[in-house]
Amino acid sequence: MIKVTAIETGKARMKTAQRIGRDDHGAIGRKIDIFRDPNWVEPLPILCFLIEHPEGRFLVDTGDTWRNSVPGYLPGWNPFYKQVEIKVAPHEEVGSRLLALGIDPAKDIDAVILTHFHHDHTGGLDHFPRSRIIGPRENYAVSVGLRGMMTGCLPQRWPIWLKPELADMDGPKLGPFSASHSITRDGAIVLVPTPGHVDGHVSVIVRGDVNYFLAGDATYSQENLLAGKTDGVTNDPETALATLKMIQLFAEREPTVLLPAHDPEGPARLAANAVLS
Template sequence: MTIEIQIIETGTIRVRPSQLTQPPGNVLLRRLRFLTDWKLTDPIPIYAFLIKHPEGNFLFDLGETPRCLEKGYYPWWQIGHHVVSMNIGPNDGLGSQLRELGVNPETDIKAAIISHLHSDHAGGLSDVHGMTEIYVGSEHWAAFQNTTYATMEGANPSAWPEGFKPTMLEQNGPPIGPWEHSYKISSDGRILAVDTPGHVPGHLSLIIIDDDVTYFLTADAAYSQTLLDQQLIDGINTDPYVALESQRRIKEFCKSRDVVLLPSHEFDSVRRLREKEVYRPSETQ
């Protein structure tokens, strides 16, 4: 039985070029460079993924919310929202778009998995909170328990629904490719989450094993296929060297089988999904 993936675009964002990539090095210096970089990239999308599996509908990430444009949505000292330019329409939030697709977010979602709690991946929390099980990696949740730290790092805990407490994923999945452990999302093991830390502690990516091809949803472990292929890590991550190791693993996995790569912030993901274009990692590095 095939698994159907639908990409939901919850607005676009322009970021500073130094956020997309910088050479690995001292984290503070990289962030200083980012803060003094005044240019903006062309818009890039913010995707959430709806995965229609025989066991039910799963969500991978929740995208951004239109409320992010409202005054006071972020605390003033949340740096992240000052250094980007968001474009999201009033009906571009996850809840509205799910309804548009004929999926009732209150009753039709089996589980939602959040790669990490940055605001552009967790913006739709209020659309599904209390309606379905919401999963986060335990290492990530532990790190972002400190809401001041989480806010400084690009999340927005002040917008999380009251009483938000995600369920921790358990390492109950089989080894897969270079990963010794995985997190079983569907009970048949065809949807698995794997650890891809570095962007933030406990960051997760998703593997979907379909009949003819495997999908790898990178979230922010790679902003684009080209950046991954050249092992160009994002510019303001928590740990550049851990991020590089995660990218190396993803490439290794993609060499071992036919994988369609679906980053969250690359328009071309839509075409690649439609054409099932397999990623052939280059041999360099």
């Protein structure tokens, strides 16, 4: 028996131009649009997903941290961080949320799987000092150092003990996806490449009679995916759009519940097993 549980770890607000980028604008134009945009979307959830599997407990992404509110935590020299607003109370961090479910994050999570290394997906890493931390090698390469700090990552805030297991897409083709990487021996939890939001982004598929597609930021919402709307963050709009089409094609072939990291409708779809159609 496999169970997937959505865990909300606070709220994020972004500009409307970040949620949906203009189709006729490339990477640079979309960044300019975000800075010029005076309009903000409603607060969106920052979601993690707990997978309970016969081989152990797996957490997909770790959300963000209350420390975003501490002056100096976010680098003031990077104006990008002023275009996003993160609000997380201490008790909303993923560690507290897991404890409320009777799960000790310091010892009861077998592995944390990161879809990518942006700060709102890695902010809760401190809660998992004894877990395997698995992340995509290609995305890790662009998330460290100055490049990472300039593009939405906070490697200087990662735990000093962090030495992630870097996953390559070295497994067989899976549906429309050119490769995969199995996390469990039975292949029920598997990574697939979903680049576009950032280089090397991956999604996690939990396979069963109904699949659960934990999409990270491959799309911000099911609505955006169905409309073929990519975000304003992407440096490669064409690749981002191709990823949306592959996710949709996968869901056309197999019943699939889509679960992005910032979709307010995602937890309700999960509870209802409402598949993408």
